[in-house]
């Protein structure tokens with residue numbers, strides 16, 4: 167690997183401004199070693215290590231070394247996926263590995279299905295208010311070279327009528343096969359050495375019995391701190407109003423369109439019979455979800471503790487529907503009709519079975535729960551301890567898996583992530599950020615703020631935030647753990663000269679763009695803003711953490727995971743809640759310094775980080791940076807760049823602020839922990 171990364175190496179010859187970073191070299195060597203020895207590896211690589219190149223180069227080297235090798239890079243966010251596909255991989259192909267073939271691997275529902283588009287067009291399956299969207303899809307279909315949904319902005323309810331659905335795809339028998347862009351992407355994927363995927367698709371692939379993606383022997387999970395939740399989601403079961411409605415409407419929708427209206431040889435008696443079964447399913451579905459909605463009147467999620475908590479006569483109706491469809495198959499006109507009838511019959515049977523398994527709680531080690539999210543209603547079974555499933559079904563099957571992120575370790579150890587993902591034997595490597603946090607970042611924790619949950623905390627929070635914003639005058643990201651508190655604080659702010667942007671007032675991407683454009687803006691966000699957003703430069707000069715991000719303990723999956731730890735003799739607060747909150751705090755902190763010229767302040771308004779016994783565990787996990795004893799001392803760090811970091815730093819010393827290190831006990835010793 168040295169050939170690539172050393173100062174007069176391959177990268178320095180082709181990448182303007184390239185500087186050797188020892189951490190990047192260490193990571194690439196560790197990844198190369200893991201690939202060579204067929205071991206799993208966990209790497210925490212702080213911001214600025216350059217981890218993408220550090221894993222891509224050894225990975226590409228590995229797959230090109232032997233004919234037929236293929237590897238996957240899986241990300242959590244689309245942003246990173248895009249960066250790999252549009253930037254890093256094309257660069258490496260052009261300048262370093264000319265023979266490399268790579269492809270983006272998306273879930274097939276992201277692709278337009280020409281057969282369904284034609285079918286829908288012929289039947290006018292769209293509701294009147296969907297006509298415009300449908301016309302746009304038709305025009306786009308004429309010219310798209312990818313067929314991928316992200317190219318066109320249409321509502322989901324329209325897209326799902328024309329996208330590929332695996333059980334409805336006719337594959338090689340399809341008359342549109344040669345023109346099908348999904349099939350073309352599959353061929354490209356099979357020829358690729360590197361597939362760029364996402365965690366959702368990766369686990370959908372696992373759940374399908376490895377049938378979704380082409381075979382591969384190695385994988386790098388970037389943004390691996392998100393793996394547990396995504397895996398649990400895909401390895402469980404759910405039954406939703408949306409799934410039921412989609413099935414029923416595909417057979418016969420409220421306008422009398424669907425499979426049934428297309429079948430050419432169904433007599434009136436058979437038509438009547440199946441219509442009555444569909445109506446039965448619809449009625450029972452409506453009453454099931456009405457009951458579920460009533461149970462969820464005061465909750466967004468609800469743990470289901472008893473079997474058959476709602477009477478289930480819907481599974482039987484779905485089974486009857488499946489049988490009726492199979493009878494109908496006998497009168498199918500051709501193979502296309504047979505295939506479609508069979509697919510919908512199997513879907514109906516599978517849905518009924520899912521509902522039965524969930525309501526009768528027939529799966530061990532699963533937590534059963536219900537959720538209401540706006541109009542979306544569903545019942546769910548989620549495995550609460552996925553370590554053993556991942557170990558046996560995934561990590562014992564793949565030769566090498568590399569897990570990387572800027573936030574995997576807690577207390578500088580990997581115990582938590584190893585236990586959660588079943589990776590006890592994996593190698594580990596902890597690489598701090600090469601940025602000079604000491605001169606680039608300052609941390610302030612006020613000592614005159616009451617604890618969250620006590621009387622007066624909210625007033626203190628509002629008061630301190632008001633003070634912070636009067637110093638920063640914008641370019642500040644304020645991170646909350648609850649939308650209710652966010653809204654209260656937002657409305658209490660009295661800062662007419664600043665533009666306050668609040669999560670929920672537009673999509674997150676647009677809010678971040680507005681924030682970047684206006685240096686007098688303040689962005690208020692909850693969990694989706696703690697991670698994944700990248701705001702380099704002066705646009706973000708201060709991050710305020712309003713509360714330590716402990717997950718809500720009575721949320722069903724969380725509660726079940728904690729119960730399981732208690733049963734195994736472990737303290738769930740120490741083994742689960744604290745490490746999880748540390749990882750999220752590190753993510754929030756990590757929003758501040760994105761490049762080596764960035765600088766700014768992080769203010770933590772949760773005094774528990776100073777007063778509670780677990781506080782040092784949080785502080786030890788943050789990058790070593792300067793400590794500001796008083797709020798006024800952050801001023802030198804939140805001013806515009808260009809004044810010279812060193813001078814500001816010295817200025818701070820001269821004012822007697824003191825330079826502590828937010829790394830381990832150094833901070834505590836310097837009196838910040840109180």
Ligand code: SF4
Pocket residue numbers: 278279280281282330331334335336337338340341342343346347348349
């Ligand atoms: S091959 Fe499958 S996805 Fe492609 S047009 Fe035909 S049915 Fe649709």
